[in-house]
Each structure stands twice: as structure tokens, then as C-alpha cells.
Amino acid sequence: MNELIEAFRLVLAPDVLIAILLSSIYGLVIGSLPGLSATMATALLVPVTFYLSPIAAVASIIAASAMAIFSGDIPGCLLRIPGTPASAAYTDEAYAMTRKGQAEVALGAGLWFSALGGIAGTISLIVMAPILAELALNFSTFEYFWLAFLGLMCATLVARSSPVKAIASMLLGLLVACIGMENPGGVPRFTFGVPELLGGVEAIPVLVGVFAVSEVIRALVSPEPPPLPRRKFGSILAGQLALTRKYWRQMTRGNIVGIIIGVLPGAGADMAAWVSYAMSKRFSKEPEKFGTGHPEGLVEAGASNNASLASGWVPSLLFGIPGDTITAIAIGVLYMKGLNPGPTLFTERASSMYALYIIFILANILMIPLGIVMIRVASTVLRAPRATVLPVILVCCAVGAFATGNNLFAIVLVAIFGAIGYVMENNGYPVAAMVLGIVMGTMVEQSFVTSLIKSDGSLLPFFERPVSAILAAMTISALLWPVFIWLWKRIRHRPQEQAL
Amino acid sequence: MRLSDRVTGSFIATLGALATYGGSRLPPVPGQDVGPSAFPMVIGAGLILCGLMIALGIGRSFEEEAEADLAAVEGPPQRAQPADPLAYRLRALLPPGLLLFYVYAADRLGFVPTTAIMIFVVAVAFGARLRVALPLAALAPIAIHLIFYKLLRVPLPPGLLPMPW
Incomplete structure (x- = not known):
């Protein structure tokens, strides 16, 4: 109980409240601009978090990412351009509703079910984290190896691309991580005599490069999106209670799917939205209405992507294994702030954990009033021409990367990884x-090398411990999953081809 | 820049081969079987395998499906038809180039002049008119400097144009 009171004291500190408010507004604006994703908003926020207290730093990341995922729905609904990849699954549906003159309902549903989904995800975090923490205390390097590997495999499974290319990208990332002195031998590895590479490649400049600079490049070689017609919105929340009552089953299913996908290391909000939208269509009583401006899929997918955001913190906080790219950034911030992820976080820093829960709930409640304001001013914000926003973003990339260690080499990394x-x-x-x-x-x-040293070079102990064996089975099935899908499709399509 | 799968696949396989070779030459830890070379060699082998599979077009069907899904959402891909495709595509080099320019020039010119040049160039590349680009290039660096230098205490180089704060 004392810890809970302490947690409230931590959250209600003025600097934390100001951080939540400002980063919420920041997240709403960045998320609503097409091409600028929630991950990018978070990556550019990191240099700012250096100068905040630990709780304020984490709070600003939570608030900005939750808001950005919601506000990605806005340009999707009004312009048919998803603001963040997590909104892409139902952009068509939302735009169809706008064309039918129901923009308020579509945006309101995005907002309302995002907030409810975020709260459902937070509850799952509160319930699941302590149970899993108990389990995690017994984990050895074998389990950690499989868990991290499972996370990497999930990241390749959920990529909407060729699984082979996704695995190749993942391996490229692992290869980049080999650079530096931090290896079992403590020898310079792949540094090519560059002293700056001895410390390894930092994650933040890479993230800024691949998520922000490459977006600026893409914008430079693609045509300007169409201007947004000015429009007046009616009441945004009217009718949402009726929708909630009508589609509570879909909402709950979306929440649950989102939570499960979020907990899986490596899979995040974009995947949750795609899966939930597809699921909603499959189980719907009126699937023929999908794509014509029908709110059902919107409810389920909107509920799902925000739920996954909160539950994505479960593997991050417990194991230090990111649930998605946003928590990958958050983990770096947690380490920097002395809140090292791991099961002991729950016993030693319980008040900080409670504070985190409170921030999640607060951010999701705050989302409703701020979201309504954002929807009302969206036509003005979305009119900001690319020619003024993106040059400033580019400079922020440079300054932000520089601020992570006050060295210019970080900016070189940003440029390289942007390309x-x-x-x-x-x-x-x-x-x-x-x-x-x-x-x-x-x-x-x-975890791989330590496990191999412990087992004297034998691979058998990787499969002997019970939890380790389960994780190994999950990882290997994730690896073989694309093969199953491919075979299943061949078998299903063959009879049709023969019939022709 | 769209390359064929053969090109990117071969590139990845080559990179894998180099990683395996480079890894195998790392000094071992005395008295232990596994050292710093184990991990790069495993990754290198994986990259060679993936690279070959990509070059042979395995897994291509998944990609086509995902592209079809995305096309259904975003409509037919909007391809720009510029007058000079090469010059247009070369603009892709602008952002990384300007970042390297910053690395080169920041300590010599100072933060505000360097970033003013960057902002001006990018704004013009996006087709901004001079009456937008010039004030933006003059004011935005000062605002960014104020936030990062004054509030966040990032030691930005003063150079030729130190700010009064």
C-alpha cells in the first residue's frame, strides 16, 4: 500500500505531469503527419529524456507512443494515407466511412476504442507482469537465449514481406551488433581500425536513421500528398456508447488479440491491427459490408493496436526483450535511467512499477480530451506543408543523435543508416x-556463448530444461511457420487448378 | 532504388561469406572452445543461406501477397513522373549528404549557420518558395538551438555565430 501511495506521489510530481502533457501533444502531432510514425516520434524523444527524471522520461515515452498510434488514424480516415503503419490495416474502411459522411463516427471510434484498448492492455500488464516475474526469476541463460531468439523470429514472422528477406534483415542487425569490443573475447571485432566503432553501434542513431532520415528521403522522391479539404466535425463521441454496446464482443476480442500479440517479443501494434481486422472480417455476421465503411472492423482493430502497445511492455520490463520497436527504444531509456529491466524490478522498485501503470492509465484517459482537440484542429495541422516540417525534422535527427553521446560520429551513423x-x-x-x-x-x-561454455559446447542442454524446451519448440515453429503456410496454400489451390 | 532480388541476394551472401571469414580470424579465448568468433560465424552462415534463397526467389510469393494487400489499402502506387528521372532520384542522396555536411561543418561554421544551410537546401528541394524557405532557415535553427542548448544543455558548437544565451 505504501508503495502505491509512493507511486502516486511520483506520478503527480509537476515535472512528470508536464512531461506527460507535452509529450502527448507532441505524439498527437507527429503521429498525425503521414509518414512520421510512432516509432520515429519515440526515437526523436530520446535525447529529451536524458534531462528528465526517470519517471518523467518513461512517462513521456508512454504518452507520446500511445497518442501517436491513435492519431495515425486521423490522416488515414481523412486522406486515405495512414499516419503510422499500425493504422494501415483499416485505412480503407475509415476512408470509406468519411466518404459516406461519417468521418466523426470513424475518428470517434478510433479514439474511443484506442483509449479503451490502451486501458485493457494496461490491466493485462498489471495482472501478467508479477506472475511472469516469478517465473522469470528461475530463468537461466538457456531460457534467455531462446526468449531473445523467439523475439527475433517473431519480428521476422510479422513483417509483411518475404520471410527469407525478414530473416536476412534480422541477421544483418545481429551482424551490426557484433561490431565493437563487447564480445566474449573482449577483442575489437569488425571495427576496421575506426576507434569510434570500438564501443559498438549505438541503437539510437540507427533508429533515428532508419525511421526518420529514410522517411525524409522517401518524401523527397515521392509526390506531395493531396491537400486536406476543410471540414467541420459534428460531435465526436456521440454514438460511441451505442457502438460499444453493439460491438462489445469485437472490442473484447480485439483487446485480447492485441494483448497476446503485444506480449510476444518482437511483434507489435501494426501486426495486431492487421490480425484483428482480418479476424473481425472472418467472424463477422455481415462480412460483405467490410470495405464499404462499416465500423465493425475499425472497432476491433483500433481496440487491438492500442492494447498491444501496453502489453508490449511486459517482455521489455521483465526480460529486457523488446515487444516492438517502440519498447526497443524504451529499454535503452530504462537502462539509462537505472531502471534496469528484469524480474527484480518488481521487488526492488515496486513503486516505480506502480507509477508506470498509473502513467499508462492516465495517458489513455488524457487521450480522449486531447484527441478530440486534435481531430478538430487536424485540418489545420495536416495543412502544414512538407517543405517546412521535414527540413526541421532532419536537423532534429542530427541534434538528437548528437545529444545521445555528444559525439559527431553518431550523426555519421544516422546518415549511413538512413541510406x-x-x-x-x-x-x-x-x-x-x-x-x-x-x-x-x-x-x-x-546468452548463447555463456550457455555453450556452461554446456561444454554441447547443444543438448538447450532443449533439456522444461521451460527452455517449450521456448525452443515455439521458436522453431516460428521458423517453420512460413513453410507450413506455403504448403497449405499449395494443397488448397491444387484442386481448384485441376478443376479448371 | 529498386534492385533485383538477384543483386540484393548475392550481396547478402557475399556479406555473409566475409563475416564468416572475418569471424574465423578473430583470436580465440585461451582455454575455451567458444570465443568471439562463434557468433559472427553462425550469423555469416545464416546470411549466406538467406542470400542464396533470396537470389533464387524463394519466399517471393509472400512478398507479392503483402504488396497486393497494401495496394488494396493505398490504391495503385503513385509513381512520380519527373522530367529528369536521374536528377530526381539523386535527391535521395540529399539528406545523408547534408548530415555528413553537418559533421564536417558544425565545428567550423557553428550550429546556427550550418543548420540554416541544411534547412534552406531541404526546403528548396521540397519545392518551397523563397519567401517560405528563407525565414524558415533563419528562425528554425535559432529555435532548435534555444531548446537543445538552453533547456536540454546539449553542447552545440558556437562557431562563427554564438547565440546570446
Whole structure:
């Protein structure tokens, strides 16, 4: 109980409240601009968090990412351009509703079910985290190795691209993580005599490069999106209670699917939205209405992507294994602030954990009033021309990367990874898989090599411990899953071809 | 820049081969079987395998499906038809180039002049008119400097134009 009171005291500090409010507004604006994703908003926020107290730093990341995921729905609904990848699954549906003159309902549903989904995800975090923490206390390097590997495999599974290319991207990330002195031998590895590389490649400049700079490049070589027609909105929340009553089953299912996908290391909000939208269509009583401006799928997918955001923190806080790219950034901030992820976080820093829960709930409640304001001013914000926003973003990339260690080499990394990210994305190599490889590389290698030393070079103990065996089975099935899908499709299509 | 799967696949396989070779030459830890070379060699082998599979077009069907899904959401891909495709595509080099320019020039010119040049160039590349680009290039660096230098205490180089705060 004392810890709970202490947690409230931590959250209600003025600097934390101001951080939540400002980063919420920041997240809403960045998320609503097409092409600027929630991950990018979080990555550019990191240098700012250096100068905040630990709780304020984490609070600003939670608030900004939750808001950005919601506000990605706005340009999707009004312009048919998803603001963040997590909104892409139902952009068509939302735009169809706008064309039918129901923009308020579509945006309101995005807002309302996002907030409810976020709260459901938070409850799952509160319930699941302590139970899993107990389990995690018994984990050895074998379990950590499989867990990290499972996370990497999930990241490749969920990439909407060729699984082979996704695995290649992930391996590239692991290869980048090999650079530096932090390896079992403590020798300079792949540094090519560059002293700056001795410390390894930092994750933040890479993230800024692949998520922000490559977006600027893409915008430079693609045509300007159409201007937004000015429009007046009616009441935004009217009718949402009726929708909640009508589609509570879909909402609950969306929440649960989102939570499960979020907990899986490596899979995040974009995947949750795609899966939930597809599921909603499959189980719907009126699937023929999907795509014509029918709110059902919107409810389920909107509930799902925000739920996954909160439950994505479960593996991050417990194991230090990111649930998605946003928590990959958050883990770096947690380490920097002395809140090292791990099961002991729950016993030693219980008040900080409670504070985190409170911030999640607060951010999701705050989302409703701020979201309504954002929807009302959206037509003005979305009119901001690219020519003024993106140059400033580019300078912020440089300054932000510089601020992480006050060295200019970080900016060189930003430039290199910006170009690499652009080329990879253009050729169907998912960059998120590479980023997770870089973030988790050191951990995968350490647990792999330590386990091998413990087992005297034998691979058998990797499968002998019970939890380790289960995780190994999950990882290997994730690896073989694309093969199953491919075979299943061949078998299903063959009879049709013969009939022709 | 869209390359064929053969090109990117071969590139990845080559990178894998180099990683395996480079890894195998790392000094071992005395008295232990596994050292710093184990991990790069495993990754290198994986990259060679993936690279070959990509070059042979395995897994391509998944990509086509995902592209079809995305096309259904975003409509037919909007391809720009510029007058000079090469010059247009070369603009992709602008952001990384300007970042390297910052690395080169920041300590010599100072933060505000360097970023003013960057902002001006990018704004013009996006087609901004001079009456937008010039004030933006003059004011935005000062605002960014104020936030990062004054509030966040990032030691930005003063150079030729130190700010009064």
C-alpha cells in the first residue's frame, strides 16, 4: 500500500505531469503527419529524456507512443494515407466511412476504442507482469537465449514481406551488433581500425536513421500528398456508447488479440491491427459490408493496436526483450535511467512499477480530451506543408543523435543508416527486424556463448530444461511457420487448378 | 532504388561469406572452445543461406501477397513522373549528404549557420518558395538551438555565430 501511495506521489510530481502533457501533444502531432510514425516520434524523444527524471522520461515515452498510434488514424480516415503503419490495416474502411459522411463516427471510434484498448492492455500488464516475474526469476541463460531468439523470429514472422528477406534483415542487425569490443573475447571485432566503432553501434542513431532520415528521403522522391479539404466535425463521441454496446464482443476480442500479440517479443501494434481486422472480417455476421465503411472492423482493430502497445511492455520490463520497436527504444531509456529491466524490478522498485501503470492509465484517459482537440484542429495541422516540417525534422535527427553521446560520429551513423534503411525498405527488407537484431544482438550472443561454455559446447542442454524446451519448440515453429503456410496454400489451390 | 532480388541476394551472401571469414580470424579465448568468433560465424552462415534463397526467389510469393494487400489499402502506387528521372532520384542522396555536411561543418561554421544551410537546401528541394524557405532557415535553427542548448544543455558548437544565451 505504501508503495502505491509512493507511486502516486511520483506520478503527480509537476515535472512528470508536464512531461506527460507535452509529450502527448507532441505524439498527437507527429503521429498525425503521414509518414512520421510512432516509432520515429519515440526515437526523436530520446535525447529529451536524458534531462528528465526517470519517471518523467518513461512517462513521456508512454504518452507520446500511445497518442501517436491513435492519431495515425486521423490522416488515414481523412486522406486515405495512414499516419503510422499500425493504422494501415483499416485505412480503407475509415476512408470509406468519411466518404459516406461519417468521418466523426470513424475518428470517434478510433479514439474511443484506442483509449479503451490502451486501458485493457494496461490491466493485462498489471495482472501478467508479477506472475511472469516469478517465473522469470528461475530463468537461466538457456531460457534467455531462446526468449531473445523467439523475439527475433517473431519480428521476422510479422513483417509483411518475404520471410527469407525478414530473416536476412534480422541477421544483418545481429551482424551490426557484433561490431565493437563487447564480445566474449573482449577483442575489437569488425571495427576496421575506426576507434569510434570500438564501443559498438549505438541503437539510437540507427533508429533515428532508419525511421526518420529514410522517411525524409522517401518524401523527397515521392509526390506531395493531396491537400486536406476543410471540414467541420459534428460531435465526436456521440454514438460511441451505442457502438460499444453493439460491438462489445469485437472490442473484447480485439483487446485480447492485441494483448497476446503485444506480449510476444518482437511483434507489435501494426501486426495486431492487421490480425484483428482480418479476424473481425472472418467472424463477422455481415462480412460483405467490410470495405464499404462499416465500423465493425475499425472497432476491433483500433481496440487491438492500442492494447498491444501496453502489453508490449511486459517482455521489455521483465526480460529486457523488446515487444516492438517502440519498447526497443524504451529499454535503452530504462537502462539509462537505472531502471534496469528484469524480474527484480518488481521487488526492488515496486513503486516505480506502480507509477508506470498509473502513467499508462492516465495517458489513455488524457487521450480522449486531447484527441478530440486534435481531430478538430487536424485540418489545420495536416495543412502544414512538407517543405517546412521535414527540413526541421532532419536537423532534429542530427541534434538528437548528437545529444545521445555528444559525439559527431553518431550523426555519421544516422546518415549511413538512413541510406541503408531507405534502400532496404524499397527492396522489401523490413527494417524493424534489423533494428531488433541490433538492439538484441549483444544479449543473444551473451546468452548463447555463456550457455555453450556452461554446456561444454554441447547443444543438448538447450532443449533439456522444461521451460527452455517449450521456448525452443515455439521458436522453431516460428521458423517453420512460413513453410507450413506455403504448403497449405499449395494443397488448397491444387484442386481448384485441376478443376479448371 | 529498386534492385533485383538477384543483386540484393548475392550481396547478402557475399556479406555473409566475409563475416564468416572475418569471424574465423578473430583470436580465440585461451582455454575455451567458444570465443568471439562463434557468433559472427553462425550469423555469416545464416546470411549466406538467406542470400542464396533470396537470389533464387524463394519466399517471393509472400512478398507479392503483402504488396497486393497494401495496394488494396493505398490504391495503385503513385509513381512520380519527373522530367529528369536521374536528377530526381539523386535527391535521395540529399539528406545523408547534408548530415555528413553537418559533421564536417558544425565545428567550423557553428550550429546556427550550418543548420540554416541544411534547412534552406531541404526546403528548396521540397519545392518551397523563397519567401517560405528563407525565414524558415533563419528562425528554425535559432529555435532548435534555444531548446537543445538552453533547456536540454546539449553542447552545440558556437562557431562563427554564438547565440546570446
